[in-house]
Amino acid sequence: MTLVKRNSDNLFPSLFDNFFSRDWMDWNNSNFSNTNTTLPAVNVRENENEYIIEVAAPGMKKSDFKINLDNNQLNISSEQKEEKEVKEHRYSRKEFCYQSFHRSFQLPIDRVDSTTISAKYEEGILSIHLPKKEEAKPKPSRSISIV
Template identity: 70%
Template sequence: MSLVKRNSDNLFPSFFDNFLSKDWMDWNNFNYSNTNTTLPSVNISESSSEFVIELAAPGMHKNDFKINLENNQLNISSEKKEEKESKKEKYTRKEFSYQSFQRSFQLPVELVDANKISAEYKEGILRLLLPKKEEAKPQPAKAITIN
């Protein structure tokens, strides 16, 4: 880590201070947010009939997730607490673990059929299927006759 002197006259100090003070070779916290919490990677794809959101969350169970939709905003969150205790003849060891995250996505109200959204958790991937409304799906070509 390098030391950086803050220049109060600088109009844009945050970018340069962050750039210069960051240890770019320290990859330990590469997948962490500024609050040292993990943020799962997300893939979003679109087909002609649906959107698919895949969230990487290995080591969890489907009951660890909370998914809700409010005002066209899809919120996916998880909170997992764990406490382990081992007692031996001369010592006691306690370990606490806490993980949480929240991801939010603004859904296009004109495209997604909110009543048909489904989710499944399998092999470390939380997969949400967001079907498109019928009027948003591509329609087959229609021949128009000339009168």
């Protein structure tokens, strides 16, 4: 018979530790956060001629986005600010809305033709087309003769 040593200290490792160690009145952490900050979903795909990045960002305008390329790092960001003030009857209400995101993608070195990158925003999807350099495109197979 083989003896197996079990560490019984970790039977319920986080149930009590996380609950009692959390500062429930710390309004700066995410305990009670109701801000509307999320990262948009992104699809990255590839075909023979290009890489395509699709960012799901409905309800925005193309002028809300900033896209730049810095040392093979593609940066996509957006910032929206809105301020509303409503005065009706004897009530006054002022609301602020702020949303932003920043996504970065490290592009494959020497595979993307950075001079011909293009982007379009259509039906809530920001599509960024990154054409491949000619040497990065797949080559047709060929037979090699044995001498």
